[in-house]
Amino acid sequence: MEKPKPIDLQQMREAMLSFLQQHWKIFLLEGLIFVILGTLAVIAPHVSTIGITLFLGWLLLLGGIVQLVRSVGLMTMPGFGLWFFIGAAQTAVGYYLIKNPTQGSLTLTLIITVFFVIEGISKVSLALMMRPLAHWGSMFFTGITAICFAFAVWLGWPETGYWVLGLFLGVNMMLLGWVLIRISLHHKTTS
Template sequence: MKELDTITVGLAQMQQQMLDYMQTHWRLFLFEGLFFILLGFCAFIVPQFFSVFIVIFLGWIIIIGGVTQLSRVFLLPKTSGFGSWLGLGILQLVVGFLLIADPIAGVLTLTMMMALFFVVEGTIKIYMALQMRPLPQWEYVLFSGITAVVLALVMVAFWSDIPHWLLGVFLGVNMIMLGVAMVKMGLMHKAT
């Protein structure tokens, strides 16, 4: 029984700290939420561009990582594991090039990765919402988490038939849901 009391007191303290933090930084939540809503609408309005842009951007990041790794390997050829580092650098260059060369195929691969991301993100949001439960507006975080999990399930269920622009739509919906939750929390905890 004493352990249950300790857990209850600890949970109450954590919730009070969360409430204090939200009241102190309500503007941050508000502006971050508005930014996510703006990004979400951009992704939603031009989903095909957004999907292809994400893949090309990721391709360039991977290429830059590969070039960086290969530069280090050739500058320090006596490094332990030279062959492994060289192989990883070449792999990064090849994968990055393939993403840039055929972004539509990259979108399908990225769609599956985003489905996994949405499941993890949604689960974390649901967990956070349940921790915030007595605080005002916790339901919006819960709804945002459930939305992310549902989007992931739809993506997995129809993966082979998903048009390449749908990733941008789903990403936009997810960002808008997160943004609305953050705006609501920011406005609710506005210092009075």
């Protein structure tokens, strides 16, 4: 068996630099689109929250139906009952999100809020373990931020559940857009 070649990071960086310099306009356009879409999501977070919920609902519903059809078609397969159960659960959750997108957005927001609490506590714990190392404070900060976010969502519950997912999507898209714009403009000036 032939040994895989090690990745030459310098060559990869040079290729990336060349590509960015040649195609900076594409990255600029993409960045502008993300900023516009993100701004729209921030302006109308309730609409984008419902959109996220419906999109996820359709993905789950269609995926669940595919699993149900496959499991019924292969009933003699070991674990048939578990495969069927997974498909039925996925189909039911997808249908629920599509049928009740407002209630579904509340459920999704609650799940994400619990995740942020767990993530925040974990990051604070890791930061304290890393404490003498460089940048442990950044890890600590992100942990505290996640906990504060969860607390803010919880304080405004249930109203925050109707718009917070859309707001997050919008802010995330805007940040990505600005990063792409900065990268593209930097590489325009160096080409």
